[in-house]
Amino acid sequence: MSQVVHGRLSLALVMLRREPGSLVRRSDRLEAALTVGLVMLGIVLVPVAVWLGVRTDENQRALAQQQAHDLRQVTATTLEDAGGWRAGADLETASLGTVPATWDWRERTHRGDLTVPAGTPAGSPVEIWVDRSGARAAEPVTEAGAAISAVTVAVFGWVMVMLLAGAGVAIGTGMLNRRRDLQWTRQLERFLGDAPAH
Template sequence: MWRDARGYAALTWRSLRRSHDPLRRRVDRVEGTLAVAVAVLLVALLPLAVWLGALVGDQQTAIAHQQARDFRQVTATTAADSAADSVSPDPTPVATVESAPAHWEWAGVTHRADVAVDPGTRAGTEVQIWVDPDGDLASRPISPSDAATSGIFVAVFTWVSGALVAFTGFLAARGVLNRRRDREWSREIREFLGTATSY
């Protein structure tokens, strides 16, 4: 892939420098212009991807700080033995998650829910869980590293997606231009040789 990219870059550079080459056709100029446009687009996508990644990272960091401030860990007590819940749609489970009904106290109120536990957890086992400001069961708060990872993922995904779309569009346009280039060469060869044979 990188070898093809270097070849396109060299071809584009030669096409731009040979503006008066009699063998350089209009389709060649269009192809060179498209190649330059793709290169410019890829460069322009970099700051956009970085900006989106930073935006998402900042949003996730704000959520992480809010959750760290509002969420609390409490001790819950299981009310029954744990049970395995399959997370695979296949008949043969490839992964299971253990859960058990549990209860805990928050602000003088007893809360109940199914909580994730280690395999084989027995009734009456104390487990640490996270709760929101109302005392309801919550997920583990987002960590600063999770927030940073989300921003990096969005930045990379944005640039790669844009590059794939641009490169796919260029290849499609190049296929159309190649067919047109072949027709023009065949027509001019026939005119030059004075024959209907296509080359």
Template sequence: MMRNTSGYLRVLRRGLRGRHPLIRRTDRAEARLAVAVLLLVLATIPLAGWVGARTWDTQSALAVQQTAERTLVTAKTQAAAETTDATAGELTMVASASAPATWAWGDEKRRGDVTVDYGTPAGADVQIWVDPNGEQALAPLSATSAKISSVLVGLSLWFAAALLAAAVFGYGRWRLDRTRNREWSREIAAFLGSTSSH
């Protein structure tokens, strides 16, 4: 049994050459499977880079669009912040705090609940983002977030391909090991049968 990587690589190299007298058909099949899996993992690297670059282009364009469309305005809270508790068994945690607020948009006054710090009193000024219609919106996507998301997408694709390749190799090796064990059992039975007949 091979207990280290160097021993396995030696057997793999012999299996690819196919000249060693103890190398079986299953050993050659395992060597070819290992090479195919390695090539698949390596071939996925440029694909993951390409997908990451396309994601970066899309996310960057979205960040520019959101930055151009969304505006930071000052809202005034109309009441003290109310906390929302999350209960898990006997443990109670404060999940978030919000307060009703108003803000000016052109000649109109808009209303809505805004997220604030805990303990924010009524009449406090809070900076919020609004969309082109003056409705409350999320903060625009930043360039840093766009970069992080594109890197994560590329890495996730590569890791998924590596996991798939590892699963294929593991399954293939399991099948080959079963075939090897059956062959060994037949040959041992044949050998013991031939020696007992003398």
């Protein structure tokens, strides 16, 4: 793959040279410029993607610290059985069910619905996260989760921009190819029209 990219880039750079008597047309140079531009864009976007990943990591770690300060883990107790197995499900895979549950926080009992594996009996303990008021909260961000988010944002951002730019280059190249085909057709018709009949 790298050899193909290197070969296309080398060919594009050769086509961009303006040499007297060259058979390279203006459309060829434009296509070469698009190719070189795409490669340069990919290189320039690397530090931008790294910066975006670093910023995401910083934000996620700040959120993790805030959540570590605001959220607490408590044990809830389910009040009902959580259904049975899904029909046709793998023996090792249970479906999920929603059941009511209660938990205590600062001398007050709270009630809410929890998602648990199907078959969980009533009275089962379930670890959940709550905020300062005792309301149910999502699981806090971890350092590993922050790092994964940062890498995902950086890579996804770079790939998406390159896909859009690549699509633009592909459209531009297609238009240039159609233009060259029309030019070839006209020149061939002109040549055959000027050629003496046999």
